[in-house]
Amino acid sequence: MQNNNEIILKAINKSYQKGDNTVVVHDNFNLTIKSGEFVALMGPSGLGKSTLLHLMGGLDQPTQGEVWIGGQRIDNLTQKQLTQWRAQSIGFVFQSHHLLPVLSAQGNVELPLALTPLNRKQRKEHASMALQLVSMSERADHYPKELSGGQEQRVAIARAIVSDPQILLCDEPTGNLDRKTADEILALLAKLNSELGKTIVMVTHDNKAAEYATRVINLESYILSQNKAQAEAQNNKMNKAEVSLGSNL
Amino acid sequence: MNIWLLVWRNSFRKKIRFALTCVSIMVAFFLFTALAGINHALTASVSSINQYRLMTSHKISITRSLPINYQQKIAALPGIERVSYASWFGGFFQNEKNQLAVTAVEHTSYFDLFDEYKIPKQQLAQWKKTRTGIIVGQSLANKYGWQVGDKVPLSSSIWMNRSGSFSWEFVVSAIYQSNKQGGDKKIFFQHAYFDKGRAYARNSLSWLSTKIAPNADVEQAIKSIDSLFTHSNSPTRTTTEQVFVQEQAQQFVDMAMVINVVVIAVFFTLLLIVCNTMIQTIRERLNESAMMKALGFSSSSLITAIYLESLLLLGIGAVLGTLLASILLGFIKQSLADFLPGIYISPQHYITVFALVNIAAAFCSFFPALKIKSIVVSEALGGQS
Numbered sequence: 001m002q003n004n005n006e007i008i009l010k011a012i013n014k015s016y017q018k019g020d021n022t023v024v025v026h027d028n029f030n031l032t033i034k035s036g037e038f039v040a041l042m043g044p045s046g047l048g049k050s051t052l053l054h055l056m057g058g059l060d061q062p063t064q065g066e067v068w069i070g071g072q073r074i075d076n077l078t079q080k081q082l083t084q085w086r087a088q089s090i091g092f093v094f095q096s097h098h099l100l101p102v103l104s105a106q107g108n109v110e111l112p113l114a115l116t117p118l119n120r121k122q123r124k125e126h127a128s129m130a131l132q133l134v135s136m137s138e139r140a141d142h143y144p145k146e147l148s149g150g151q152e153q154r155v156a157i158a159r160a161i162v163s164d165p166q167i168l169l170c171d172e173p174t175g176n177l178d179r180k181t182a183d184e185i186l187a188l189l190a191k192l193n194s195e196l197g198k199t200i201v202m203v204t205h206d207n208k209a210a211e212y213a214t215r216v217i218n219l220e221s222y223i224l225s226q227n228k229a230q231a232e233a234q235n236n237k238m239n240k241a242e243v244s245l246g247s248n249l
Numbered sequence: 250m251n252i253w254l255l256v257w258r259n260s261f262r263k264k265i266r267f268a269l270t271c272v273s274i275m276v277a278f279f280l281f282t283a284l285a286g287i288n289h290a291l292t293a294s295v296s297s298i299n300q301y302r303l304m305t306s307h308k309i310s311i312t313r314s315l316p317i318n319y320q321q322k323i324a325a326l327p328g329i330e331r332v333s334y335a336s337w338f339g340g341f342f343q344n345e346k347n348q349l350a351v352t353a354v355e356h357t358s359y360f361d362l363f364d365e366y367k368i369p370k371q372q373l374a375q376w377k378k379t380r381t382g383i384i385v386g387q388s389l390a391n392k393y394g395w396q397v398g399d400k401v402p403l404s405s406s407i408w409m410n411r412s413g414s415f416s417w418e419f420v421v422s423a424i425y426q427s428n429k430q431g432g433d434k435k436i437f438f439q440h441a442y443f444d445k446g447r448a449y450a451r452n453s454l455s456w457l458s459t460k461i462a463p464n465a466d467v468e469q470a471i472k473s474i475d476s477l478f479t480h481s482n483s484p485t486r487t488t489t490e491q492v493f494v495q496e497q498a499q500q501f502v503d504m505a506m507v508i509n510v511v512v513i514a515v516f517f518t519l520l521l522i523v524c525n526t527m528i529q530t531i532r533e534r535l536n537e538s539a540m541m542k543a544l545g546f547s548s549s550s551l552i553t554a555i556y557l558e559s560l561l562l563l564g565i566g567a568v569l570g571t572l573l574a575s576i577l578l579g580f581i582k583q584s585l586a587d588f589l590p591g592i593y594i595s596p597q598h599y600i601t602v603f604a605l606v607n608i609a610a611a612f613c614s615f616f617p618a619l620k621i622k623s624i625v626v627s628e629a630l631g632g633q634s
Contacts, residue, residue, distance in 0.1 A: 112544045
């Protein structure tokens with residue numbers, strides 16, 4: 001039985017074509033993230049950390065395997081269904097905040113609410129609340145160009161949580177920030193996890209960032225151990241088959 | 250925040266680019282509207298013409314005169330109901346800037362043929378009795394404040410009178426109205442007064458107007474008239490009035506065709522410019538579009554937004570261009586009232602502009618729409634690891 005916000009990746013194969021070659025990113029990859037966890041995905045570049053995040057958020061689809069989020073299988077949904085599902089279930093925070101320069105902080109945070117049936121007043125209230133959570137109420141009327149990098153990222157986090165998704169997917173959220181600002185952002189994410197119970201998956205290269213997580217997965221060793229476990233399971237299976245064959249003979 | 254606000258803000262994001270594109274759209278719609286107004290003036294006079302009226306002029310040119318006895322000869326032909334004639338006087342009032350369309354007409358028959366001029370019976374009867382009388386269009390009477398009984402001197406740059414002067418004395422006998430747009434800006438006076446008064450070319454006329462019976466064969470009537478004078482000193486060329494007016498307007502119509510081609514070329518170029526602008530716009534905002542997709546906005550909602558943006562850009566340009574042309578045509582209408590009456594922008598033209606703006610917006614959104622559709626969010630937002 002899966003919990004509400006549990007993330008399960010089952011036997012994921014992900015590959016893509018590069019010219020005549022097929023590049024395999026993940027081969028028979030499995031991962032379960034429990035509801036309410038704050039997981040830091042770490043490891044060297046090229047291992048497919050962001051790919052995993054995109055698979056969890058329905059931005060990408062596996063070549064083979066299953067992706068289950070909150071008890072719903074999403075890898076077989078159409079693009080239209082995925083878009084609707086994302087609007088309700090997932091909040092994204094990227095390394096580049098991608099705030100719209102033509103909208104104020106308030107406007108940017110209200111943006112995802114344009115997809116909801118909330119009226120203008122309700123949208124305003126929700127956005128104000130989200131900005132308050134990230135301590136940006138005083139800057140609500142400021143435009144992105146008038147904000148610092150840390151403030152922009154705070155607004156991006158407010159935008160990610162405004163429609164109250166239970167899962168936050170963060171791709172290098174502190175990659176462009178100085179240490180002090182990065183710590184503030186990480187503390188904010190930890191607060192969202194501990195106080196509001198958001199399940200957070202964060203891709204990061206920053207060892208310090210990982211300290212804020214409740215679980216750290218080093219993808220390189222995780223894959224190695226997974227492969228070893230799979231190999232052992234395979235050997236055990238073969239041994240059992242040999243024993244069974246010998247006794248029959 | 251709603252999608253409309255986003256469209257509005259995005260439109261004015263690159264102010265200079267927006268303004269320049271807007272100006273090019275404005276110029277195209279200005280040309281389109283101005284031409285439509287002038288085209289209307291050129292074609293309106295042709296469309297409402299009686300098919301059963303024939304015009305006979307000198308075979309070589311309308312500037313050459315015909316003998317006045319041609320009227321009786323034509324009238325004697327079978328199938329002819331009535332024949333009248335006229336001569337071009339030209340003329341101006343007070344100074345050459347006030348050019349007027351003045352025609353000397355055979356007073357007993359002319360208005361039996363041309364019943365589109367609405368003249369009060371009493372005034373018409375009075376005019377027929379007054380040798381120096383003129384019938385003036387209502388617009389002209391209003392313009393110069395003329396009333397029945399007023400004495401009006403008119404000058405001609407062609408016709409000298411017997412006293413050696415180019416100034417002719419007239420008295421306003423009647424004021425007519427016309428159901429043809431711009432048709433009440435002419436002046437008519439008696440051909441008899443003109444013929445006796447002029448210093449030269451007496452007993453001649455510029456053209457004859459013939460009304461044939463409704464069941465008569467038009468082609469046959471034309472042949473009969475022209476064959477009557479084939480071997481005379483003044484051979485004739487007869488056409489229906491419609492063809493006659495068309496030929497007079499031909500030089501303008503041809504010019505209109507040239508302008509039409511230019512306008513089409515301008516529109517096509519404009520379409521490419523706006524299309525290119527929109528493609529560039531969407532390229533610049535690829536990451537933002539990808540982010541909006543990640544947030545849960547569908548491709549169709551993003552395509553709608555880009556369509557609305559194109560619509561706004563084209564709409565502002567079209568409204569400004571059309572408005573400017575309408576104002577300008579208003580002025581031109583006043584100054585060319587005597588020679589090119591009927592400058593008019595029909596309500597259908599505005600519907601056409603509206604439709605064009607929508608079609609152009611749809612066309613200009615097509616390629617950006619393909620781009621939006623093909624955005625792979627994970628690639629556009631980029632994985633860092």
